Amino acid sequence: MDWFDAHNLARLQFAFTVSFHFIFPSFSIGLASYLAVLNVGHLYTGKAVYLTLFNYWKKIFAVAFGMGVVSGLVMSYQFGTNWSVFSDKAGPVIGPLMGYEVLTAFFLEAGFLGVMLFGRDRVGPKLHCFATLLVAFGTALSAFWILSVNSWMQTPAGYSMNAAGQYIVEDWFAVIFNPSFPYRLVHTVLAAYLTTALVVGAVGAYHLLKFRKHPPTETHGEDSLQAGRTMFSMAMWLIAFVAPLQILAGDMHGLNDVEYQPKKIVVIEGHYETVTPAPLVLFGIPDSKEKKLHYKVEVPYLGSLIVTHKLDGVIQGLNTWPDNEVPPMALPFFAFRIMVGLGMLMLGLAVLGLWQRYKKKLYASPFLHKFSVVMGPAGFVAVVAGWIVTEVGRQPYTIYNLLTTWDSRSPVDAAAVGASLIAFIVVYFALFSMGIYYILVMMRRAPEAGDAHLPVDEPVRAAGMGAGQTINTLTKGA
Template identity: 45%
Template sequence: MSPETTLLLARSQFAFTIGFHIVLAAFTLGLAQWLLFLEAMWLWRKQPVWLALWRYWSKIFALNVAMGVVTGVVMEFAFGTNWSGLASRAGAVLGPMMYMEVLVAFFLEAGFMGVLLFGMEKVRPWVHFMATIVVALGSLFSAFWILAANSWMQTPDGVVQSADGRFIPVDWLAAIINPSFPWRMAHMVVAAMLGTACLVAACGAWHLLRDERHPAARHMFSLSLWLLLVMTPVQIVLGDLHGENTRDHQPIKLAAMEGAWDPPPPGAGEPMRLFAAPDMAQRRNHWEVAIPDIGSLYLRHNLTGRIHSLNHYPPEDLPWVPGVFWSFRIMVALGLLMLVAGIAGLVIRLRGRLWRTRWFQWSMVLMAPAGFTAMLAGWGVTETGRQPWVVYGLLRTADSVSPVSPALVLGSLVVIVVVYLTLFALGLWFLLRLMSQPPHPDEEGVMPDVALRSGTGRT
């Protein structure tokens, strides 16, 4: 088998592992902030329902963290086994960022995880709340360093290349806060919250369908719908700003997102392509359905602005356009669906029928995976769109793969697929089992009203 086969297998293995891990990592990030909110409400309002919700989601949080750690470790080893070219040439930049993620974020988060999960009846309420704050901050710090490393690979800055092609940091602030990092960080954090909100809304809707008077189910459903209503427009604005950044720094990716092979006629703006079948061989679209000039509104904020077209670039510099094109549309479609759900929830709420509108509750149950599916589609755009570069414009993916036998990569890929699918199936089964049971205010542990007054059992 050829080196091209090794490259394809190595890319497939990394895509498979990161696809699983990113969902778990994003859910951990979103749940950490959700638990922080629930505990703050419990300490403030002193109502048993908030503690019941906190206990309920803390179990799911523990399960998700356990699965996420396992899937994340494999990716770390992949840099040395399958991507030694990247590790040797960009290790001086990526290594310290990954080290900071482990030292500052993961150790900080893991160190206080035990207090969060097992210390509710063993420490004072304010001590436990501080532990929850640290875990929530740790998840944000983890996202900070991982996204800083990824953003540097997308828009490299703050480095020079040595004679042997290695990247040497000369300005760490520029390397970390690189041109695409602020927008990618904000976009990802909001995406994690929206994905968590969709899942919490689905859980609340499921229990409302069984008992519309259940207080914890009402709280879950109501709060998650408020989050969808508020955060989805924020995400749309962030997506627009992120798109402008992509237009300025990765024009080929933007052209692939739009399926723009050729510039529009003189005097016309960019069309908004609703449907197309991009053809890499013929370098054009088949069965294109587009609205003239409308694309320029969100690309240039006018009706005549243009972007760079794909046919301006040589074939070897193009990503896989069909994947980028359709991943972008899946992400946008699901984002609009979440916006519609938030607005529909507001209308139904104002009519006083939020707990009794069963068709809407069933719709939210079906939307459980919408947020994380949109996030995966967005990462498909991000990672597929930068190809054939692993460090954009400076280091090609083909020059980053390890010189190993394709059979070894294939063997490890098969093992990872089997293990991950088994792990994910078991984890999903446990997750659905936990979520199928409604929260109860009288779950095991000290009742919150007594605990807050007396501090019984706490040191």
């Protein structure tokens, strides 16, 4: 295989850009919902700490959202330049779905984002809260449409082929709600919430650790300590709720793959030969030439039990299919173990958090706080690993069992694709490293009462506050 031909360079370019891009939506989807919860919490309780946290995290959301939009723009560019045959053949199905995402989700997000970020003092707390809810709904709706597109490429349904060789829609309901879509949607949205909870928990834990070294005084830092405790507690509650759900959703997703994408399951499990009952392969080194897994570490029967929910369940071997119809094993095999391993650590963090909460030591456990800080980036690594499993496990197809990546490529030479790939790498690392650095700088600063634009000792019952009352309160606070 020549890794420097146009075909593989185009695949590498798309993998690089989509992996980089998805980091930001996986954060902004969950963070938008977190902002909505904070806004509703302040509206109905009047506690200034919720508004303090809202104003703290909305700045981080704005930067992450902007980088997500910018990094996503190049995806359509690549459809036209590198994958024009795919765009032509699948355009009648994919094009309208992408259009619906722009017309509904993106317009909703963009339309109310300005109100959420800058309009509280102008429209009042109630309308501002409504705008925040719409932004959160827009991010979830965007995930709905994008995952519908991706899921149709994984498990195509509701289509036929016209005389020009294009896939056309016969049943829009079957296209949108294709067999794998519900499982992918739940799994991905839960991953976004878990990723956000880990980041929020890490930031809260970081500031609690700082307060252990430099305790707040009566005149400085008490409000920041309260904000740090609140965000950490909220994050730990969400992790405790979502982590077990994500494991359950992943299991259901796997059962769906067993039925519709058995080749993907085989490379995930690491079996070249059909095995009954199948062990769970904890570790191994795939060898595509010898078609063998070296240095295997296995647990008997557990593979069949997990994959088929039967002790004597059959897992087909990769050798069941011709070599040109199966995905490579190494990347999805290792990526899946990274994802599952991090998932187990997340579950461990959830259990530890619940135990420390029960012991009333949630805010006084240095080990829990350090563990939370270390786990902060784990969600991003897990979602990228998950997408590697999803996309590499679909190979050699762009549309599963229908259209191969080789037949989807544009007639462009390797030099053109390579030049654009280098340009993307340089621009992405230069631009987004600055954005990520700025986000980290904002996270290092502890939330302060000034973020709420309200006097700390005078919490305002926001539910009854209009725009005029807001201005009066601000004037008094000054």
